[in-house]
Amino acid sequence: MEIVTITGKVKYPITLDPSVWIFDDRKFDLDQFFSSQGADHHEAEELEIDRERLIREGAVAPPTLKSEKKYEKEKLLDGTFAIRLEPFLKNAEVSESAVQCLFKTEHDEFSISIEEACRAILCFSKKGKPLTEDGPVHVYFEDGSNRSNPIKHVKEIHMI
Template identity: 45%
Template sequence: MQIIPVSGKVKFPITLDAGVWIFDDRKIKLEDAFNKEDQLENIEENKHTFSSDERFNREVYEATNDNKPIPRKEVDEIFKNTYVMPFEPFYNNVEVSDEATDAILVQEDGNEIAISLDQLKQSFLLFSREGKPLKEDGPVHVYFGDGSNRDNPIKAVKKIIID
């Protein structure tokens, strides 16, 4: 299952569906993820943060069908690459409480790993290897934005708790 709940000391708990990110414009190729210049450009281009009023208006009044056909060449390219999703837009949307001090990454085996809120905010979630979902050690791997765990990401993360 590709569902990752984000809960805890947040104003808006959310559920992430990594299974649909392959067609999300915010995704980044893993090899480009640790290039700070590319990261900032991609995040700014695809910023999706809304206040609660804006979120309501967008979902209720401004619902549109943005499903545009994707050219076959682009689809073929998508399914050849390994992708990560920046966590920052989701972090901003949940509106973390001022009382929160860290984040707990819960793995499939129940193991819990505590990281700082800043590490979480700047992290990348690997969700696709060569265009396919992570089956054996997924649903996502967490890479720190500074690349410090690039060779040893936190694997099999199934839940994120803001504590």
């Protein structure tokens, strides 16, 4: 079992088990997140609202519960999922004196500001599989600047 710890200047050190995040409602599709980075989020919301309106008006048939369940199951089996780091940092209660977040990996350490860490994204599943070889998580920056080269082999998130 691969775990990640949050340690250092925190009130509550936390142990994270990314293998259970597949059941977490806060997870999201990472590929979809980055593909919508360039798109206008307001436009996407409007499209969703229009789709809902069309269903209510009867212009478009709503998906059945059975087909929705099948679609969600298929998505879990082949999706690439991530979760934000921020809620875990809030639970750990990072000290106000902390200024840096250090990602400790098997081979190296990477340091970013606490503000950047709050916006960081932890990928825990690629194409429906846990990140067993270079995981348990990959760290991506929200702006996608390290999308092609995420921080891998993360074992500890240490607040300095």
